[in-house]
Structures are given as C-alpha cells and as structure tokens.
Amino acid sequence: MTHDGSEALRRAAAHAQRHLAGMDLRGVAPTVGGAALIERLGRALPERGTDAAAVVDELARAAEGGLMGSGTGRFFAWVIGGAVESSVAADWLVSAWDQNAALAVTSPFAAAVEEVVGGWLLELLDLPRDASFALTTGCQMAHATCLAAARGALLSGEGWDVEEDGLAGAPRLRVLTSAARHGSVDRAVRLLGLGRRALEVVDGDDHGRLDAAALRAALDRGGPAVVVLAAGEINTGACDDFERLVPIAKERGAWVHVDGAFGLIARAGRSCAHLLEGVDGADSWASDAHKWLNVPFDCGLAFVRDRAAHRAAMTGGGAYVASSEEVRDQIDWNTEWSRRARAVPLYAALRELGREGVAAMLDRCCERAAALARGLGEIEGVEVLVEPVMNQFMFRAAGEGDLDRRTHELMERINASGEAYFSGTVWRGVRAIRVSVVNFRTSEEDVARTLAAVREAAS
Numbered sequence: 001m002t003h004d005g006s007e008a009l010r011r012a013a014a015h016a017q018r019h020l021a022g023m024d025l026r027g028v029a030p031t032v033g034g035a036a037l038i039e040r041l042g043r044a045l046p047e048r049g050t051d052a053a054a055v056v057d058e059l060a061r062a063a064e065g066g067l068m069g070s071g072t073g074r075f076f077a078w079v080i081g082g083a084v085e086s087s088v089a090a091d092w093l094v095s096a097w098d099q100n101a102a103l104a105v106t107s108p109f110a111a112a113v114e115e116v117v118g119g120w121l122l123e124l125l126d127l128p129r130d131a132s133f134a135l136t137t138g139c140q141m142a143h144a145t146c147l148a149a150a151r152g153a154l155l156s157g158e159g160w161d162v163e164e165d166g167l168a169g170a171p172r173l174r175v176l177t178s179a180a181r182h183g184s185v186d187r188a189v190r191l192l193g194l195g196r197r198a199l200e201v202v203d204g205d206d207h208g209r210l211d212a213a214a215l216r217a218a219l220d221r222g223g224p225a226v227v228v229l230a231a232g233e234i235n236t237g238a239c240d241d242f243e244r245l246v247p248i249a250k251e252r253g254a255w256v257h258v259d260g261a262f263g264l265i266a267r268a269g270r271s272c273a274h275l276l277e278g279v280d281g282a283d284s285w286a287s288d289a290h291k292w293l294n295v296p297f298d299c300g301l302a303f304v305r306d307r308a309a310h311r312a313a314m315t316g317g318g319a320y321v322a323s324s325e326e327v328r329d330q331i332d333w334n335t336e337w338s339r340r341a342r343a344v345p346l347y348a349a350l351r352e353l354g355r356e357g358v359a360a361m362l363d364r365c366c367e368r369a370a371a372l373a374r375g376l377g378e379i380e381g382v383e384v385l386v387e388p389v390m391n392q393f394m395f396r397a398a399g400e401g402d403l404d405r406r407t408h409e410l411m412e413r414i415n416a417s418g419e420a421y422f423s424g425t426v427w428r429g430v431r432a433i434r435v436s437v438v439n440f441r442t443s444e445e446d447v448a449r450t451l452a453a454v455r456e457a458a459s
C-alpha cells in the first residue's frame with residue numbers, strides 16, 4: 001500500500017480528464033437507468049478490501065452512461081451550471097487536504113480563504129460591504145440561514161426571544177411571497193417551524209412579480225412579516241421591482257429576503273444588472289455559486305445585513321469562541337458544524353475569471369439565451385412563450401392538436417437525440433420547455449447544434 005495515494009490519484013486525474021475531454025462526443029442524456037447502475041455497482045457490502053487504484057478504475061467504469069451531461073454547453077435543464085477549470089482542480093485539493101472548515105482553529109487556511117471570498121462576493125454583487133455571509137450547501141440552506149436570522153430579529157422586535165424560548169406561544173410570523181416562488185422557500189419556512197400557513201401569496205403579474213399595491217395592503221393588515229422577493233424567477237428570469245417594493249416593505253417594518261439563486265449573480269454582469277437595481281436595499285439574500293458562478297457542487301451563498309441577527313441565529317454556542325482574533329469561526333454563521341472547505345474552489349474560480357471574466361461569462365450566457373430564443377422562433381412548429389430578459393425562457397410546440405402532449409413529445413425527442421437536454425415546466429396552465437443558460441461552456445456552436453437538434457425533432 002502506498003501512503004501518498006499517488007496511483008489512485010493519477011488514475012482519478014486520467015479518468016477526470018477523459019470525462020471532460022469527451023464531453024462533446026457523448027450524448028448529453030444518461031443512457032443507463034438507476035436499476036442497471038445498482039446492479040453494476042454490486043448490491044452486497046464487500047467483505048474484503050480492494051486496491052485503491054482498482055477502486056477508482058471500477059468507479060469510472062461503473063459511471064459510464066449513468067452520468068448526466070450537465071457540464072456540457074448544450075445542457076439547458078433546471079438551473080445547474082458547469083465548473084471552471086481551476087475550481088475543479090481546487091476541489092481535488094480540498095479533498096486531499098481534508099480540512100474541517102468548522103473553525104479557524106481546525107483549519108486556519110480554510111477560515112482565511114472563506115473570509116477573503118466573502119468580502120469578494122459582497123463587492124462582486126455590490127451588496128452592503130458590512131453584511132455578514134455564509135457559504136452553505138445551496139440556496140435551500142441559504143434561505144434557512146437568512147430566514148432564521150429574520151425570525152430572530154422580527155420576534156425580538158415583538159419582545160420574544162426565539163433562540164431561548166422557541167416558537168411555542170410566540171407571535172405568528174407572516175411570510176409574504178409570490179405564487180411563483182421556488183419550492184425551497186416553502187421548505188425553509190417549514191424547517192424553521194413557521195409552518196406552511198405562514199406563507200401568504202401576494203398578487204402579482206404573469207411573471208410572479210409582486211404588485212406594489214397588493215403588497216402594501218397585505219402589510220397593512222399588520223403583524224411581523226418577512227417579504228420574499230425574487231431575483232430571477234425560475235421560468236422567465238423576471239425580477240421583482242426592488243426599487244419600488246423594498247421601501248414599501250421597509251417602511252412597514254418587514255424584513256425583505258431575496259431569492260436570487262441564479263438571478264442575483266447577474267448583478268456582476270453588464271447586460272442584465274439593471275434588473276437588480278435596488279436589490280441591495282433588502283435585509284438578506286440567498287444565492288448560489290454552484291449555479292451561475294460555475295463552481296462544482298455544492299456551494300450556496302447567504303448574506304445578511306444585520307450581522308448580529310445572523311450570528312445569534314447560527315452561533316455554535318460559544319464553546320470555541322475566540323479561538324482566533326484574526327479570522328472568524330465559520331461555525332457561528334452556518335447551520336453545519338463540521339463542513340467542507342467549499343470556499344476554496346470559489347476562491348479559485350474568482351481568481352481564474354476576475355471581475356471582468358465573471359461579467360463576460362454572465363453576459364455571454366444572456367447573449368446565448370437570446371440567440372437560442374431568436375433561432376427557436378424561426379423553427380416551424382415551435383413557439384417561444386416568453387422572450388428572455390436574462391438567461392431563462394420557455395418555448396413550446398405550436399400549431400394544431402394537443403399542444404401539451406406535443407410539447408412533451410418534442411422535449412423527449414430532443415433529449416433522446418443526445419444533442420441537447422431540456423426540462424419541462426408548466427406556465428400559466430400550459431406545458432412548456434424551459435431553457436436555462438448558466439454554463440460558461442455554452443458556445444455559439446452549442447447554440448447552432450441545439451437549434452439543429454430542435455429543428456430535427458420538430459420536423
């Protein structure tokens with residue numbers, strides 16, 4: 001047995017390079033299903049060990065056909081994104097270093113990288129520079145983190161200490177939001193013990209953008225409230241009118257939280273940043289680096305204006321506090337105790353791209369989304385449902401017959417071709433195919449190949 005793991009690591013590097021190099025040669029969709037993969041992996045717990053390098057080879061073989069080509073430039077389903085080169089390599093280092101990024105004392109380096117990255121992000125996204133931040137597993141836990149801070153601060157305003165006394169007997173919190181909100185908001189509300197009934201839908205337009213008068217009326221009914229606004233609605237990329245809505249909410253003492261899983265990132269670009277004017281007036285922001293900042297999973301982002309509320313909601317209890325005066329303990333800002341040093345790949349990506357490179361990547365994605373929409377609009381039997389304002393939009397089958405069924409079949413044919421991959425959605429009661437362009441790899445050639453595949457599938 002080697003102690004440096006060199007053979008296993010060498011083989012992992014070779015398999016990884018082959019995987020990345022073959023991205024445009026393979027189909028985008030997986031070709032092997034879950035049951036066959038379980039068979040391939042062998043169901044029984046192994047009695048005896050296997051040589052480390054052989055394990056790596058086995059894994060690479062077992063994965064063949066079972067991986068989704070979500071790293072390619074022709075993958076447009078959900079909102080997933082790729083991973084820029086240095087971030088993948090940095091992620092390998094994180095595993096080799098195997099640091100526990102809980103506290104400054106368990107890994108000064110992990111704590112330092114995270115502190116630097118947090119400052120960079122506030123600057124990149126132009127949020128209040130003295131806001132606090134946390135790197136979470138995803139936007140889901142970023143919501144939970146931010147809304148925990150909101151819960152504590154709002155209830156404290158009502159004379160209730162939720163960290164000491166819990167929620168039993170507490171004043172009820174209201175969560176005012178759009179019917180088009182992402183499901184992760186609901187789950188965060190449930191996890192925090194606020195209950196689904198805390199959610200109140202405020203009227204909005206077709207894109208889920210809240211109506212100012214409706215929001216004002218809802219807030220005037222009284223009671224401590226969080227207003228959840230969207231920076232990037234999942235189907236259309238639409239953003240709430242922050243300049244209008246944030247002051248209405250703040251004047252009435254509400255906490256404004258922003259779901260900006262992908263859309264908040266557009267603030268670092270040029271072409272779509274105007275959609276986010278006034279977003280910095282909010283109280284908390286949840287986003288993702290693993291989507292549009294193109295780092296490997298998982299890396300979510302939480303930012304909170306009221307640092308004290310954030311820390312009070314998350315603090316690890318103080319047993320380790322003041323382990324370092326020089327750098328913060330991550331445990332005081334996250335839901336996790338032990339955790340991966342996920343700041344390291346993000347540091348690498350931001351170094352590799354720089355502010356200029358990030359902006360160029362974001363603008364490129366928006367441009368490619370517009371080019372796809374233009375091209376799709378010219379295809380017979382296809383209709384663009386909503387033109388992109390950012391990086392997301394929808395199309396669907398056009399013409400005669402059962403259009404919902406035809407839309408579904410069109411998507412299945414495109415996905416089966418292996419040339420491109422889309423996911424479906426329902427918008428205003430009709431089936432649609434959603435397009436999300438968040439991958440740094442998506443090139444003009446990818447757009448052309450995708451349009452050819454749609455043309456073929458539609459004919």
Ligand SMILES: *Cc1c(COP(=O)(O)O)cnc(C)c1O
Nearest residue numbers: 079138139140182184234261288
């Ligand atoms: C993806 C997404 C989420 C959830 O983010 P995760 O990183 O998957 O937890 C929340 N809101 C929106 C708008 C999203 O697109």
